[in-house]
Amino acid sequence: MTEFNSRPFEDHETTGEFDLADRHALRRVGGLSTELRDVTEVEYRALRLERVVLVGVWTEGTLEHAENSMRELALLAETAGSEVLEGLMQRRAKADPATYIGSGKAEELADVVLATGADTVIADGELAPSQLRTLEEITKVKVIDRTALILDIFAQHAKSREGKAQVELAQLEYLLPRLRGWGGNLSRQVGGRAAGGVGIGGRGPGETKIELDRRRIRTRMAKLRREIAEMSKSRVTKRASRRARGVPSVAIAGYTNAGKSSLLNRLTGAGVLVENALFATLDPTVRKAATPSGRLFTLTDTVGFVRHLPHQLVEAFRSSLEEVAEADLILHVVDGSDPEPEAQIAAVREVLSEVDAASIPELIVINKADAADPMTVSRLRRAYPRSVVVSARTGAGVGELMELVEAELPQFDRRVHVLVPYAQAALAARVHAEGEILKTEHREEGTELVARVPLDLAVELEGFEVAPSAP
Structure with a gap:
């Protein structure tokens, strides 16, 4: 293979000029192979599925x-349980519509x-059904794209009933246009008696196997x-209840593996699963937290984002991402040790705009300062x-x-400035839990409170207001 020119490349759409050597190169990406080299681990390597x-x-x-981007694809592949043998990259003005990398390079890829000894090819992009089919015919192995890989990881990590349903929906939306037919031999003959006696004009190939599959997928x-709409009602009800009590909501959003769950655990002691893997968290986790002055708010951990997050996933997880869209503040967690943190921020903001959360106040949290x-x-x-x-990890800056x-x-x-009788201790407790206490004094008649409270609680306290002193 020809040597690849490593100088930065500027995209000129008008001219489309490339160095000839660069155009014809299928370049190996260094540092991607995870093939085991220790001969004592041959047995373990043989057990690898892909x-x-x-x-x-x-x-x-x-x-x-x-x-x-290719290294991130390698991490995704390893998260899915695969062994990465080689990484190849082709420089082109645009992806080839037939084979993604060009017919000649597809033959080199087959070699x-x-x-x-690979059994799967993973493309760093979303391939059209025809591209998948053509590449499989040339390489003689299974070919999947970045979208299918991410969907597979989500399927492995989904734990809750709602999470599993959301992932399945996203997978079916991805699969529907990629069903493949194999000709008329799979047609269902529905004419004559089989069609209920429709007679002349009713005989024919009828519904093919692929059409039947599509109908079943749409029904599912x-x-x-x-089901997802029904399951999301519970979360909507809880969120409305918190709103009614005046409890502010803070959502933790960010790139996958940026440390969102670790931050949630640090702030609340929640004990949420923390794993050095992509998409370790799929189900939103809501926990109580308090500011230094004691003001309560909720913290919500959400699913991580990634470059080119499949649109199917954004749509399927829209009900979960509503926790972000309904928040009062977004803590946008960024991995400070990542080679391209700005690209992470751009990818997350793109998804936030898709779920109508772009206008919510945002605070960038640069995490992993100890490693950055x-x-x-x-x-x-x-x-x-x-x-x-x-x-x-260390608590610095928290x-x-x-x-x-x-x-x-x-x-x-x-x-409000109120005197709450001791018999109404529950009401006084609500002021402490939901409001911001400015002054407290215990008198013989009850507890005198000066506080800022939500409007609905202020209405309940109207009968206990302290009359202003005469001048």
């Missing part, structure tokens, strides 16, 4: 950006598959949508003034984060 070769097309941006999708390059952290702080640097959260939370609607 050995994969990755392939991508570099159409725009820098070489570093393209290789980071690499044969030489490495409709059922899943109804100080130059990268400084660059991020300059680019995003509304940011804070923390380490969920105090500053909580002070910023308190300053960002919405203020209460009504200031």
Whole structure:
């Protein structure tokens, strides 16, 4: 294979000019192979289900950006349980409509598959059904794309009934246009007696196998949508209840494996699963937290995002992502040790805009400060003034984060000055739990309170207001 020119490449759509050597190169991406080299682990290697070769097309941006995308694809493949044998990248003006990488490069890819003993090819992009089919015919192994890989990981990690239903819906939406037919021999003959005696004009090929599969998939999708809508009602009711009590909501969003669950555990002691893997969290987790002054709010951990997150997943998980869209504040967690944190931020914001959460106040939380390059952290702080640097692992910066959260939370609607009888201790407790206490004094008649409270609670306290002193 020809040597690849590693200089950054500028995209010129008008001219489409590339160096000839670059255009014809199918470049190996270094550092992607996870093939075991210790001969004592041969038995373990033999148990691996899939050995994969990755392939991508570099159409725009820098070489570093393209290789980071491929490395992320390798992490996704490993998360799915695969062994990455090789990573190849083709530089083109645009992906080939027939084979994704071009017919000649597809033949080279087939040689690499044969030489490495791979049984699967994973493309770093979403392939059309015809591209999948053509590549499989050339390489003689299974070919999947980035979208199918992410859907597979979600299917492995979904634990709750709603999470499983959402993943299945996304998989069926992806599968529907990719069903493959094998000709008329799969047709269902429905004419004559089989068709209920429709007679002349009723005989014919009828419904083919692929049409039947599509109808069954659409029926299943409709059922899943109804089930998800029913399951989401409980979360909507709980969210409305918290709103009625005036409890502010803070959502933790961010790139997959940025440390969102670790931050949630650090802030609340929630004990949520923390794993150094992509998409370890799929089901939203809501926990109580308190500001330094004691003001209560809820923290919601959400599913992680990733570059080119499949649209099917965004739609299927829309009910879960409503926790973000309904929040008063978004803590946008960024992995400060990532090679391209700005790309992470852009990918997350793209998804937030899709779920109508782009207008919600956002605080950038630069996590993993203990492992991040100080130059990268400084660059991020300059680019995003509304940011804070923390380490969920060590606890560094968490105090500053909580002070910023308190300053960002919405203020209460009504200031009250009341004397609550001791017989109404439950009402006084609600003021402490839901309001912001400015003054407390215990008198013989009851507890005198000066506080800021939600409007509905202020209405309940109207009968206990303290009359202003005469001048």
